[in-house]
């Protein structure tokens with residue numbers, strides 16, 4: 319099994335390759351990627367070596383080929399259907415972000431607030447929350463984003479999992495109990511701020 | 525140096541202790557915390573042992589004492605002044621979230637858009653971006669949140685660091701070059717979605 323931090327760095331390398339690709343660069347050295355991503359040259363080579371032998375010593379990596387290969391490894395080379403649960407502050411910000419650039423297509427949103435049902439934000443319609451399972455299954459959705467209050471998170475996850483979802487990204491600060499081998503990933507904004515607070519304290523203690 | 529994952533789990537234990545504290549619970553066993561946070565009992569005990577000997581074998585931990593101690597370790601026992609740069613989709617969602625519950629007080633926001641300058645969101649006033657350094661220093665701000673487009677992230681970080689900031693939490697998907705020993709933490713929403721995509725692919729490959 320690949321360490322999660324390697325996968326995170328692959329995503330960072332991909333972003334750097336996008337920037338170089340736009341400039342028409344055809345060859346990239348591991349040293350260049352390392353510098354753009356603020357990691358060591360040997361780490362870049364080690365990360366990429368998990369996936370086969372790309373570069374020629376001293377010449378560098380063929381950029382379009384490397385980029386295509388990482389997109390494939392991450393499963394980003396095909397469109398993934400996504401739904402969003404909870405059209406509040408965070409949900410609204412997510413509906414307005416261009417996730418399509420990486421082949422994530424948010425095709426529906428759900429909310430319990432009757433005042434939000436029927437709205438269309440950035441081309442995405444809001445449906446009533448009780449239709450979550452039914453539409454997830456009918457539309458063949460793979461990923462569900464949870465942006466509901468913590469007390470509604472498990473219930474919302476259950477509705478998505480009943481609809482056959484494969485992965486969940488949750489913003490609610492509460493652990494979700496997975497079912498049927500569903501993958502759960504978290505974005506914990508408040509926790510990141512608390513870790514930052516600890517690190518600042520730590521610097522002061524030294 | 526403490527592993528970052530231990531600090532992340534401390535934040536999770538704190539959330540569980542908050543829930544139990546509201547119910548008036550006075551004693552908590554490591555097994556209970558482990559169950560609420562979906563980790564093993566031995567991991568809870570190992571994490572807490574970094575900070576001294578809290579619990580008595582078989583009796584459990586004194587909840588108010590343990591909670592107070594973790595708040596102290598994380599530096600959450602005193603108010604931390606925060607500013608937000610970029611009042612767009614993400615920035616607006618952050619201004620509306622009750623960070624005060626953990627002693628983070630957002631006291632000012634900054635934006636380059638003249639249409640946003642002068643607005644007051646959730647009691648927080650928006651100032652022009654060129655005042656970032658001056659007000660950060662004058663108000664003695666410790667933490668800066670960056671929610672500007674990627675191409676403006678380094679410049680915004682430089683303004684915060686010139687103003688004497690101690691830590692930065694950035695939502696922009698670009699590595700920031702730190703100066704004067706400033707701590708930088710990231711929230712990478714798009715990267716979390718890409719990691720989720722990889723994990724889903726991985727499950728299919730097995």
Ligand SMILES: NC(=O)c1ccc[n+]([C@@H]2O[C@H](COP(=O)([O-])OP(=O)(O)OC[C@H]3O[C@@H](n4cnc5c(N)ncnc54)[C@H](O)[C@@H]3O)[C@@H](O)[C@H]2O)c1
Nearest residue numbers: 404405406407408429430431465466467468470490618621
């Ligand atoms: N806003 C932030 O900066 C921030 C920071 C940290 C954590 N979070 C977490 O992210 C989540 C979303 O936060 P927010 O600020 O957008 O909250 P919010 O209150 O603005 O929005 C929540 C939305 O979910 C809807 N909802 C409630 N129950 C539902 C259900 N069962 N099914 C579908 N929709 C439901 C509500 O009608 C509302 O529109 C919360 O769990 C919060 O703790 C947010």
Ligand SMILES: NC(=O)c1ccc[n+]([C@@H]2O[C@H](COP(=O)([O-])OP(=O)(O)OC[C@H]3O[C@@H](n4cnc5c(N)ncnc54)[C@H](O)[C@@H]3O)[C@@H](O)[C@H]2O)c1
Nearest residue numbers: 412415610611612613614635636637671672674676695696
């Ligand atoms: N919205 C999302 O779901 C999401 C997802 C992933 C990543 N992000 C990242 O988070 C950041 C914020 O995203 P957003 O969707 O809120 O963007 P946005 O475009 O809605 O908001 C950006 C705000 O920053 C302001 N701004 C621009 N330059 C500035 C400067 N130099 N100083 C101060 N303010 C400045 C703009 O006027 C605008 O109000 C971006 O870097 C984006 O890539 C957002």
